[in-house]
Amino acid sequence: MAQNRLTRFLRNEWIYIVFSVLLVLFPHIVGGITGSSPFGVQRGSRFIMSGAAVYWMSILIDIFALSVLVMSYNLMFGFTGVISFGHAMFFGLGGYLLGMVTQMTGLPPDLAFFVGVALVIVVSAVLGLGIGFATLRLRGVYFAIFTLAVSEMVLIYFGRWAVTGGEDGFALSTIPVWIDAAQSRINLYYVSLILFAGTFVFIRRLVNSPAGAVFKAIRENEMRAQAIGFNTLRFKLLSITIASVLAGCAGIIHALLAKKIGPEMLNVSHTVDALLMTIIGGVGTFTGPILGASGLTLADVLLREATITIGSLTIDIGDSWLLILGLIFVLVVLIFPFGIVGTWNRLRMRFARR
Amino acid sequence: MLKSLVPTGRGSVATSVALIGAILIFAFIAANFSPGTFAITLLTGLLRAMLLFLVAAGLSLIFGLMDILNFAQGGYFMLGAYITFDVVHPEAGIMSFGSLIADPTMRFAFAITIATLIGAVLGYVLERGLLRPLYKRALFQLVLTFGVSIILLEAVKFLWGPSPYSWTVRLPIQESQFRIFDTPFSTYRLFVIAMGLMLMAVVIVLLRRTRIGIIIRAGVQDPEMVSALGINVRAVFTLVFTLGCALAAFGGGVAVPFLGATNSLGATFLLASIAVIVLGGLGSFEGTAVGSFVVGLGWAAMEQFSARPEIGTVLASMSPMLLLALVLLLRPKGLFGEDR
Numbered sequence: 001m002a003q004n005r006l007t008r009f010l011r012n013e014w015i016y017i018v019f020s021v022l023l024v025l026f027p028h029i030v031g032g033i034t035g036s037s038p039f040g041v042q043r044g045s046r047f048i049m050s051g052a053a054v055y056w057m058s059i060l061i062d063i064f065a066l067s068v069l070v071m072s073y074n075l076m077f078g079f080t081g082v083i084s085f086g087h088a089m090f091f092g093l094g095g096y097l098l099g100m101v102t103q104m105t106g107l108p109p110d111l112a113f114f115v116g117v118a119l120v121i122v123v124s125a126v127l128g129l130g131i132g133f134a135t136l137r138l139r140g141v142y143f144a145i146f147t148l149a150v151s152e153m154v155l156i157y158f159g160r161w162a163v164t165g166g167e168d169g170f171a172l173s174t175i176p177v178w179i180d181a182a183q184s185r186i187n188l189y190y191v192s193l194i195l196f197a198g199t200f201v202f203i204r205r206l207v208n209s210p211a212g213a214v215f216k217a218i219r220e221n222e223m224r225a226q227a228i229g230f231n232t233l234r235f236k237l238l239s240i241t242i243a244s245v246l247a248g249c250a251g252i253i254h255a256l257l258a259k260k261i262g263p264e265m266l267n268v269s270h271t272v273d274a275l276l277m278t279i280i281g282g283v284g285t286f287t288g289p290i291l292g293a294s295g296l297t298l299a300d301v302l303l304r305e306a307t308i309t310i311g312s313l314t315i316d317i318g319d320s321w322l323l324i325l326g327l328i329f330v331l332v333v334l335i336f337p338f339g340i341v342g343t344w345n346r347l348r349m350r351f352a353r354r
Numbered sequence: 355m356l357k358s359l360v361p362t363g364r365g366s367v368a369t370s371v372a373l374i375g376a377i378l379i380f381a382f383i384a385a386n387f388s389p390g391t392f393a394i395t396l397l398t399g400l401l402r403a404m405l406l407f408l409v410a411a412g413l414s415l416i417f418g419l420m421d422i423l424n425f426a427q428g429g430y431f432m433l434g435a436y437i438t439f440d441v442v443h444p445e446a447g448i449m450s451f452g453s454l455i456a457d458p459t460m461r462f463a464f465a466i467t468i469a470t471l472i473g474a475v476l477g478y479v480l481e482r483g484l485l486r487p488l489y490k491r492a493l494f495q496l497v498l499t500f501g502v503s504i505i506l507l508e509a510v511k512f513l514w515g516p517s518p519y520s521w522t523v524r525l526p527i528q529e530s531q532f533r534i535f536d537t538p539f540s541t542y543r544l545f546v547i548a549m550g551l552m553l554m555a556v557v558i559v560l561l562r563r564t565r566i567g568i569i570i571r572a573g574v575q576d577p578e579m580v581s582a583l584g585i586n587v588r589a590v591f592t593l594v595f596t597l598g599c600a601l602a603a604f605g606g607g608v609a610v611p612f613l614g615a616t617n618s619l620g621a622t623f624l625l626a627s628i629a630v631i632v633l634g635g636l637g638s639f640e641g642t643a644v645g646s647f648v649v650g651l652g653w654a655a656m657e658q659f660s661a662r663p664e665i666g667t668v669l670a671s672m673s674p675m676l677l678l679a680l681v682l683l684l685r686p687k688g689l690f691g692e693d694r
Contacts, residue, residue: 083493085500134683141423144496145628146682149675152621156675160668268621272504275497323508329501333494334487 023060023193027186030056038186049185057189058181058257059301063294064196065253066273070281070289071199072246073274078284079207080239081219082136086147087274089154090128090244092266094120094251096164099172099261104163109176120248128244132237151266159263169262172255181257192253199246204286206242215239219284269322276329282339291340296325366635366690370644377651384659390535395658396651397534401543403650404550407643408605410627410634411557412598414642417631418574420591421492425499426480428624429506430599432617433476434469434606436510439615441465442523448513458525466607473603474596481595486588507620518616528611546608553601554643561639570594626653626674633681634690641690652677 010017022029027038036051069091076082101116102109135146159167177183179191206212214235217225226232255261277296282288300321308315336343381399385391413427440448442458442465455461480502488495527545531538561567572580573590581587606619613619630649634641653673660669669676 081493083496138682141496142632142682145423145632146679149625149628149678149682152625153672153675153679156672157668160671268504272501275500279497320508320512323505323512326501326505326508330484330498330505333498333501334484337488337491337494 020197023197024190026060027053027057027189040185047183049182054185057185059297061181061185061189061192061253061257063297064192065250065257066277066297067196067290067293068199068250068253069247069270070274070277070293071203072243072250074278074281074284074289075203075207075215075246076239076243077275077278078282078288079212079219080215080236081222082236082240083144084147084240085144085268085271086131086151087243087247088266088268088270089147089151090124090247091251091254091270092158092263093127093154094124094248095255095261095265096158096251097123097248098252098255099170100164102172102174103170109174112174113176113179117249117252120252121245124244124248125241128241129237132240136233136236136240148268151268151271155263155266155268158266164261167263169260169264172259172261175256175259179256181259188253188256192257195249195253199249200286200290207286211235211238216284272322272325272329276325276332278339279329279337280332280339282341282343282345283337285339285341285345288339288341295340366641370648373648374651377648377655381651381655381658384655388535390537391658393534394537394539395654397539397543397547398657399651399654400547400647401550401650402653403646404547404554405605405609406623406627406630406650407550407554407646408608409602409623410630410642410646411554411639412595412601413627414631414634414636414639415570415574415594416598417636418639419570419577419594420485422485422495422499423628424595424598425496425624426502426506427598427602427627428620428622429503429510430473430477430602431606431609431623432510432615432620433506434466434473434603435610435613435619436514436606436615437469437472437603438462438465438607439519439521439610440514441468442521443519458523459527462523462525462611466604469607470600470604473606474600477596477599478592480599481592485595503620503624507617511617514615516617518614520614521611525611540612543612549608558639558643566590566593622671622674625678629674629678629681632678633685635687638690644690649674649677 030036031038031051031053034052036053038053038057040047040049040051040054042048069087073084073087076084076087097120098113098116101107101119102112105112105115107115131147131150132143135143158164164170175181179188181188207215214225214230214232217228217230218232218235222232251265254265273296277292278289279292280288280296281290281292303321332339338346378396381395382392385395409427409431413424416422416424416427441451442462444451455464480499484498484502485495488498525542528540528542530541532541532544533539559567561571569580569585569590573587577587580590605623609619626649627646630645631642632645633648634643634645656673656677657670660667660673
């Protein structure tokens with residue numbers, strides 16, 4: 001019996017197992033190919049982060065953070081059918097809270113780090129729950145408006161607040177050495193990999209659980225879910241609270257990698273990223289958000305330096321990246337409303353039926 | 355689906371009057387009980403109300419008819435402002451043909467016409483090209499208008515750069531001032547207030563007294579029934595959408611001489627106009643008219659209030675969002691709205 005379950009598990013999940021092994025070994029593989037050390041170059045007791053392995057690790061950390069953000073957005077938008085335009089607020093507040101606790105309280109770095117993380121989780125949960133409680137009884141569009149208004153207010157406030165350096169933000173300098181991106185990036189890599197994999201497994205289990213069935217019922221028809229006897233408000237609040245906490249954690253990783261926090265972390269562009277990557281990857285699919293996040297991050301990295309010349313007009317892609325993203329966004333909504341994974345699943349189902 | 359264009363009973367009128375009264379008292383306190391400052395605050399509030407109305411009118415009718423909250427409406431306002439600025443200041447921008455008209459007033463009028471036309475064309479394109487294919491999927495329409503608002507913002511940044519412009523060509527009408535209680539107020543602003551009131555009257559007469567107005571009002575009540583009567587409801591949708599976007603671009607054009615062309619215009623006016631239509635009650639046009647007075651006066655009073663050093667300017671720039679959040683929390687059905 002146990003043997004049977006194991007083989008079934010291996011047969012169903014082999015692709016995820018292969019990917020996990022690849023991601024765990026990734027720094028060493030890249031290091032081996034390019035002949036650079038994933039630990040950086042040692043100078044006395046300190047390490048200097050240089051070399052191809054370190055560079056590619058930072059791109060993957062970026063992808064992990066973004067994937068967690070997009071997966072959390074997908075839990076709300078794709079599986080529960082709740083649309084929020086303020087997800088960037090949770091992402092940015094994650095970074096800001098961690099930064100403020102580690103930089104401004106004077107606690108020892110290790111303690112401050114864990115207090116910061118705990119605070120991010122508690123505050124995101126309370127804030128998500130509060131916003132949801134205040135507006136979710138109303139029609140879906142009110143929630144979208146309210147989240148946009150609140151996140152714009154938070155952005156304006158942090159852009160002017162002298163304590164956090166206003167428009168310029170502040171640097172993260174007193175981070176414990178074991179997770180400092182400038183000292184031991186490989187540790188940060190594994191921490192974000194754990195968060196990423198954990199989020200993926202957690203969301204899959206949640207959506208496939210009875211609670212997940214209620215989420216999907218709410219997405220399809222909230223009135224009907226209510227008529228069956230579910231307290232739909234409670235389930236929507238659960239979905240939003242989880243998504244808010246995950247977005248805050250994604251913000252922590254982003255801030256740890258950048259080692260700097262500023263109001264741009266609260267910018268609506270992070271909400272756009274989350275929305276766009278959910279739609280491009282596939283709304284309401286498990287792997288879609290990851291494909292969307294990694295595809296767009298890689299495109300951004302590769303195209304940042306590129307320029308297009310049409311006649312006398314030279315367009316710098318890096319500068320107008322958001323404009324291009326917006327255009328892609330509109331095209332995908334019009335042409336592939338189910339995204340990469342959604343379209344793939346539909347095609348597969350159509351062929352299987354024949 | 356029942357939406358009403360008429361005020362629902364005496365209760366909503368009484369609430370509106372009480373609300374405006376409370377705002378006037380707050381404005382008087384914010385003005386430190388000085389009649390001159392109070393009058394200027396009121397005029398600024400009326401000016402804001404008119405600009406908000408120009409954005410919110412389209413937003414409200416589009417929402418009432420098509421159930422789409424057009425997040426790109428603020429983008430049209432911003433685009434109107436930039437185009438008008440650009441045509442009037444040929445040396446600064448990309449449309450140098452503005453220099454063909456020597457007289458600044460004529461050039462300004464021409465610039466506003468161009469901005470309104472471009473707004474109308476882009477509104478038509480958005481409705482016909484992008485929204486119509488998505489009629490069965492409301493969530494995606496909302497997401498799409500949000501995407502278009504980002505494109506408009508980024509396109510403006512791409513064409514004109516991220517830094518704000520302030521108006522430098524002096525128009526004769528801007529130079530002339532009049533005084534109330536020894537405090538100067540620009541005649542141009544008074545002119546904009548008068549024009550806004552006139553447009554408000556025109557739209558209300560259009561809705562109440564003309565055939566197309568009857569069709570629009572019927573469409574707000576029940577688009578399927580209207581279409582069953584043999585009227586091409588889709589064409590009415592397109593018309594209203596185009597007019598709404600043109601009005602927003604026109605609003606941006608008349609506002610740019612005193613607000614300047616900045617990237618944040620779109621988001622600020624979008625959120626404040628959403629506050630207007632939510633406060634007025636989604637789908638109620640009279641509600642939108644009353645709502646723009648309440649939000650416009652409230653915004654100006656809050657700005658006056660935050661001019662005090664102990665309050666700080668953060669409150670002033672947050673006030674449209676703050677008003678919106680308060681309205682959503684306290685009166686989500688709006689003054690003239692019905693349970694939907």
